[in-house]
């Protein structure tokens with residue numbers, strides 16, 4: 734049963750160890766409806782592993798990953814609850830954007846009528862019948878986001894959605910994410926680029942070496958650091974030790 738009194742997303746004491754060591758340790762944070770939470774941290778900090786646990790793609794060694802109070806795997810119609818963009822590289826280049834979305838809609842048992850709606854939502858109607866091989870990176874990101882929106886979810890989970898976007902693409906993404914959250918949606922997005930997140934997020938969760946080292950409203954982080962978020966971030970994550 735979907736429990737709307739629980740946070741839209743909640744990581745509780747998540748831990749995951751790989752052969753190389755602990756990737757995620759004691760990670761807890763909520764994402765509430767109406768909020769955009771930026772999951773920040775240098776390469777290898779554990780952001781993707783955390784996101785994959787929240788989406789039921791990686792089993793935690795301990796802890797719980799909850800969507801409205803339930804593990805993702807127990808959602809009866811997960812694609813109508815959570816839309817995820819993990820990697821915009823997995824698109825079939827020979828298909829058009831519309832064909833890709835039709836296949837995804839059929840797989841997700843979503844009515845084909847949603848395809849035109851999500852194409853319009855990501856401003857890709859005009860390019861919908863061109864092959865994806867001719868799409869720019871920004872257009873591929875839009876198709877990935879459109880795919881995530883097919884089930885009309887109220888939660889979006891976006892892993893590095895800004896990767897490779899130009900300033901216009903970034904502005905578009907910011908506006909879409911803001912509108913989604915202002916409409917009551919919950920958004921978790923990860924990035925290793927502070928400036929990407931600082932222009933979108935309401936709250937920031939900073940990870941370093943598998944652990945959460947800060948979890949606070951963005952405005953509080955700015956107030957406490959004379960507006961110098963970069964200094965705060967680098968102090969917490971260790972300047973110059975970005976890659977593990």
Ligand SMILES: Nc1ncnc2c1ncn2[C@@H]1O[C@H](COP(=O)(O)OP(=O)(O)OP(=O)(O)O)[C@@H](O)[C@H]1O
Pocket residue numbers: 751752753755756774775776777778779780781782783924925977
């Ligand atoms: N399937 C896996 N097998 C072994 N080690 C893994 C696996 N997935 C992640 N790791 C390791 O876990 C750690 C955390 O990786 P993760 O991808 O979660 O970090 P990240 O913060 O998302 O980094 P990036 O910003 O580079 O994507 C890294 O040391 C990584 O090498």
